[in-house]
Structures are given as structure tokens and as C-alpha cells.
Amino acid sequence: MAQNLLTIGFDADDTLWHNERFFVGAQDRFADLLRDHAERAHLEERLIAAERRNIGHYGFGVKGFTLSMIETAIEVTDGRVPASVIGQLLEAGRDMLAHPVELLPHAREAVQALAPGHRLVLITKGDLLHQERKLAASGLGDLFDAVEIVSDKRPATYARIFGPMPGGTEAAMMVGNSMKSDVLPAIEAGAWGVHVPHDLAWALEHAEAPDTARFREISDLSGLPGLVREIG
Template sequence: MAAITTIAFDADDTLWQSEQYFRLTQQRFAALLADHADPADLDNRLIASVSRNLQHYGFGAKGFTLSMLETALDITDHRVPGRVIAEILAAGRELLSFPVETLPHVDAALAAVQATHRLILVTKGDLLDQERKLAASGLAEYFSAIEIVSDKNQATYARIFARHTDGPEHTVMVGNSLRSDILPALAAGSHAIYIPHDLTWSHERADEPLAHPRYARIAHIGALAETVAHLQSP
């Protein structure tokens, strides 16, 4: 089997916490509109708005904030009070300033594999926000290349693997999203290691490719080095 020389990492909810802050913002949004909609219905309509707007705003806090505003206008038939609009905008700004909390085992795992592999970061979302989180995390020094992209699909990975690796067959992608990190990377020809996170947005869920020969699942990133070695063993 081809030796793995490069490990590519997702960032949000793979290296540091992210989804929990979106959930907190969503709860704040529900409280603001409690007099106008049932919480479950509001959540469904917000998720539908976010998913629908991905093609316009992309992934991240700014698109989420615009979708909250759109949902508030829709729920209230454009009668949402100005005070509520101001509170939604404040919640969106706060979403861009939450502290960066790295997940357990991350520093040790990156240090271990950096000694034997080239590491690159492949993350999607708001450019300024992702740059802020990477700087605050203190993890930038581990990566020889950093790619912040608007979406993750097979073409995205093919381009990144061609630019920064010895080829997809020599690369493994590590992440918490089956839809964004695992399936398109496998389709581009790489290996993939899935690390489930307790909180995963419904848009990022998909069926696990359990029978795929280049796929593995681990409970936490602390098992990464051993799993990479296993993937390239005959």
C-alpha cells in the first residue's frame, strides 16, 4: 500500500469546539422569538433557512446571522420589532468572538504526527473568523499549509491534494463531518479518518462508508497516530 505522507485536518469540532456556540446562539434566538413561534417549529425553519442560504452566504457565523434575520422576518410576517433585530445582530457578533477551546488530546496528537508527516489544515467558513480561531488556538505552527474554503467537495479536495501533497493515495483526511470531511475526500482518492463529535449539525450527517478500505473511525484524536499507521499497513 502507498505510504501516507500527509495528514489533512478539518478544524471546527475536530480541533476546537464550534457547534456548541451555534447551539447557544440558536437558543438565544428562540428566546427572542418565544412570543411568535413554537421553539421546535422555529428551529426547523431556521435550519431550513440556513441550508437554503448556503449557496448565497456559505458556511459560518455571518451566514447563520443573516438566516436568523430572514427567519425572524418570515415568522413575524415582517413585523419583528427593531429591538429583536438588534438583539439578533448582537448574537451574531458574539458568535464571532467566542473563545477558542481546543478538544482533548489535540496538541499531543498533532505533535506526534508532525514528527513523521506533513500536516495541512482544510477548513470552511468565514475567512476572518477561521483565521481568528486558528490564531487563538495556537495550532498554526503545526501546519505546512492552510486552506480556508467556501465548501468541501471532491473537486476541492482534488485541488488541495494536488497542490500540497504527494497525491491523494498518500494522504489521509481527518474530520468530524461525514458529509464534508470524509465522503468527498474518499471520492478524491485519499484515506479518511472520522472522529465523531457529540454535536453535529444535521446538514453534515451522512451514512458511514463502513466497508470502504481506506476508511477508519476513532473515538478521539488521541488514537490518530496508531490509526494512520494501521491504514498504511499491508
């Protein structure tokens, strides 16, 4: 019987290792610095709006987030934000870039279990240097056959990555915490999509689950090897 799954793609941030909690921590610092100028809820709305506007200019990741915090600080203070606050926001961004890499539960075991029988690909978006550093610090780099650091995750992205591999997109699976970026576009490209929810999720990554036989959801990565065996 032919094997149904030959290639497995993994998202990185908040799928294999913690990430969003560092953004939440920086956002707490941002709200505290600007508490005399706006309520937290208003600041969060303005920051999300800035991030949405800026994705096309700065891409995903810490650097774009930091610039969006600075832009929002200028906006809500009508240009009167002190230079010291700008300096602290830049410091918050640098702290995020230097944070230690902490693997999520079962991440190493799942990758190690699947590596011998499948082609594993890390597919992540964000700043190139930061993502390369995190992969190196994770200790998982040698388990992946390929690494793709992309500007965005769309159906064409997965078609380009999975298409040339054995079995093409139909024999590929994408595993990640983002329904919008990891699951839906991979399924649209013809692959399987596996959602692994994370407690923290960026507001711009929310999406509804699809109604398709190629969608699965597991509570954590401990269930992934069994799911792969089940599908074949």
C-alpha cells in the same frame, strides 16, 4: 517499504476545537426571543430551511447563520419582528465571532505527534477572517505546513489540495467530525477518510458511513497517531 501516508488533512471546527456549541447557544437565544411567535421545533425547522437556502449566497459560518436567523425572524413574525430583536440577533452573531478558542481533548497532542513525519494541512470552510483568527488563537498554526480556508468541501477540493503533494491523494488522509464534508468527498477524491464524531453536529452535515477500506472511525483524536502508524 514505501510510506502509505505522507499528508494528513485536519478539519478545524469541532475536530480541533469547539464550535457547534456556540451555534447551539445562539439558537437557544433565538428561540427565546421568538417564543411568543412560534414553537421551538417550528423555529428550528424554519431556521434550517433558511440556512439551506442561503449557503449558496452567504457560504458557511457565523455571518450566514446570523443572516438566516434574522430572515427567519422576519418570516415567522410576518415582518413585524421588533428592531430590538434584530439587534439582539446581531449581538448574538458578534458574540459568536468573539468566542474564545478551546481545543478539544487530545487535539494538540495528536497534531504534535504527527507533525514531524507528515505534511499537515488544515482544511476548513467558513468565514476567512474568523477562521484565521481562530487558528491564530489556537496555538496550533506553526504545526501546519499549509492552511486552506475553502468555500465548500467537495471531491474536487481535496483533489486540488492533495493532488500536488507528495504521493498525491492516495497518500493523503482527511480527519474530521463531518461525514458529509470531511470523510466522503476526501475518499471519493482517492484519499483516506477518518471520522471523529462530535457530540454536537449541524443537521446539514449528517451522512451515512461509506463501505470502503479507506474509511476509519476513531472515538477521539488520541487514537489518530496509532491509526496512522497502522496504515503506514
